[in-house]
Amino acid sequence: MLNKKYTFLLILLILFSELLHSQIVTTSARNQLPQNLITSVLAGRGVLMSNGQFNWSSGNISTDQIGTFTNGPNFTNFPFSSGIIMTTGHISVAEGPNDQTNAYMNVTQSTAIRDPDLQALVAASLRSTTVLEFDFIASSSSFEFEYVFASEEYPEYVCSQYNDVFGFFLTGLDPVTMVTTTKNIAVIPNSVSATYPNGMPVAINSLNSGVSGSSFSGSDCISLDNSSYYNDNQPGNPYIQFDGYTTALPAGASVIPCETYHMKISIANVNDNTYDSGVFLKASSFNSPEFEVNENYTIPGSSQLIEGCNDLELEIKISSPAVSDVRIDLTISGTATEGVDYETLPATVYILQGDTNVFIPITTLIDDITEGVETIIIDANMSICGITFSKTIELEIIDHTPIILASYDLPVCHVCTTLSAQVLQSSPGLPLTFHWTPNDLLDDSTAQTTSTYITESTILTVMASDSLGCTSNLATINVIVYEAPDPQFTYTPERGCAPFDVHFVSNTDPPGAALFWDFGNGETSTEENPVVTYRADGDYTVSLTATVGQNCSRTFTIQDAITQGEYPYADFTFHPGNPVNGEAVSFVNLSSGNNIISYFWDFGDGHTS
Template structure:
């Protein structure tokens, strides 16, 4: 006997500005929506996508129109402890929820110290290409604000298992934490206070607990049903490239099945991106090079995510036709990032050597950019451009009444002689003040140069006639 299960997709279209949610999607389809770059996934499993009580009720789905609705994430997947469609506004019920009769989860129960019910879980294995993985999310609940610190709270977590680069292993380590802390995100830890448990007025009255990351949504008619939700947060873990990990994304009702919660996961955000290198030039006109003795390049080194501890980015090599410390200022082979610092800028200043060498380049490779294929995956190039100084010759002596023309051999954007005239040449018509001939030039990149010589005019000798007596 062959059993065929057909998964029907429920599409709920709502008014403009409201959240849109679709259900009927399998675990692999949901996960594909979450995936970004730099990760390879396998062994996708799920628990509780469909309600045991009613097979037409799905605890998971896809969502759209989230930016307009105010959630801060435009689209992605939604895991809930009830009916995913209940996330759709308008918010006209102070305590929406539905029991699904799905069981609880021991790992979630260990976090809150009580039984859990209506669990919805998506888990999978993955291999990261780089040394960090992350994804963006927002946690929302109907238990805000009435049941803040009320003792019965829904719970969610992102459990990672695998090698820890700092030593040992992650063993179901929860990476859903409040920024710059080790505190798990939950109704009791991130909120704007409550107005007594079970109060008909759900607006939070303080005191604030990390409320800079909280949005009080207890507004009748708002586009999302949940009475409160977090700002968009980032779950992040430092990992060992090319090693196997396991991630468990889970949410459940805590203690009872009355009010529901959900976690919105941003589409395409589960990724393992590398460090970004970007040269930025100060040369006018957007010219893609730095000019010797005039302009510079700034190498921006940016982490994919700010890390909580001091970290280093190590350059694998610095090569090119330009020599480090000779043709430009000496730059180190590593960059230090302070805790929570995202970008470091390294100035690269070409040295003016008065030589015509042609354009030179710098190649910078990253040692921590070596992916699972074992090759350098990123290289950045910085170009250095010669600046040719103006020269009008050496000091000159001429006889009185003799004209002399001085010529600037190179082509520049502008020329200004000592007497205010302009042009590539200047012809003497007499002795300039102090006998100095000077020229100031500017090239197309805004770089300037000048030169001066001393002009000496000798009187013509007087020849006395020879007298023959």
């Protein structure tokens, strides 16, 4: 029985522990200095805060109206994990569960303390008031922080005289008018109007569920149109007591960099000290934009430096023009070697007065060494208005073999039907895409080899890019289209009896074409008008090839141009058939054949004719 009791107590302890780690938990700032609270909890980047006061005193806080809060992981509907809480009563009233409809915890303080700026926002009298104020300097032309307003006045007293109110009052030089003003920046987003030129103040009667409460008074209602910024907290919710609270709201304004401004954060009950309200300030959210770094690569959309291909213009940018020259010190480290893998970087750069940025070129160098991924680490440090900023920039360099294409002349005869880009080198394993110009002459302007039909001399260019986005040089292909020559020739004689000479004459167009003769007898010539001796009887086919450019040729052939001559047949008779010595003999020429031009007789006795 005893063991069961211990087990039951253990379960209760576990459940209680989980509840504590899941709800809003508050810690009073009593006996702390206001300055320590704002610098250690509220301050973020780009601001200097000073002269912190709580309820008009810079001394130790003497009430429980202000402190810090934490939020457990289970309360996901609440936007902040920690920060400062200010309430009209004791801050512990914020802690869940939501088991009361009118929770409040009075604190000991002089009710005579009132905030005139806050009083100006409502007609009814202020009661318990909580005020946190400080001076600050912003490094840029704007600042912003985030907050949540919560109240037990929700939802019963929406549109009633019990309109608990708060304000964030900024005092300082207006950057447009250059006049010192005080304005409330705790306003509903996108609510600027003629009635509310700075925006509608956040209050019970202006930001709510959109439904009037049970204590409705028409004259007190400001707006029921801002329910998108409101969260209703149902009874029994274990995380927070307040019956309603806003979404995370921004508060901020334009300011003059390095100028001192005063911020007053004030919240008060209206008409009575019951139904407490509170404001939650997100931790580290009071910021003025710090500098940003933009990496502008040669290849848009890439994220790495590539040797010989993808360089970088590093932009260091502040949000508003510098009021004086801003010095930025750069400390360089990493596995890449400065001056070997990339060009040497400066140790110091400046954003000049009136400018908002400075550019640092980072140029890679080709070392033809396979090194894998190397890094460049840049630590950038600057000071604006006495506020220091630092940022570490890490870049990567990868190896790459540059793509090199060859330029060349391409002589063709009459028409060009194929073009090919000649790749001299590229990175292994990276597919290439080609870019031909003009592309309307090609079947595929992205292929290395493509079909075409070019009939006139044309200059084309081609580039290649690999899968990393790296591009090659621009190569030029000079397509030289030659008209095919017209080889013609004459010759004389056309026939003969070996051996005999034949005279050839070229009539080729164009006259300057290179000539090559084939005479059909094993002899050739490159002369324009050659003479050839045919030494054997036979029929011979003669061809003449004319060439222009490197490969534009045409051949003219005459079959059996030279033919064997027809030999004459020599014959004769004489009378008498058997002459005797001293008798006269008559000879009759019986020879036959065409074109016989001469005869020669030999009578055997030394006489000829």
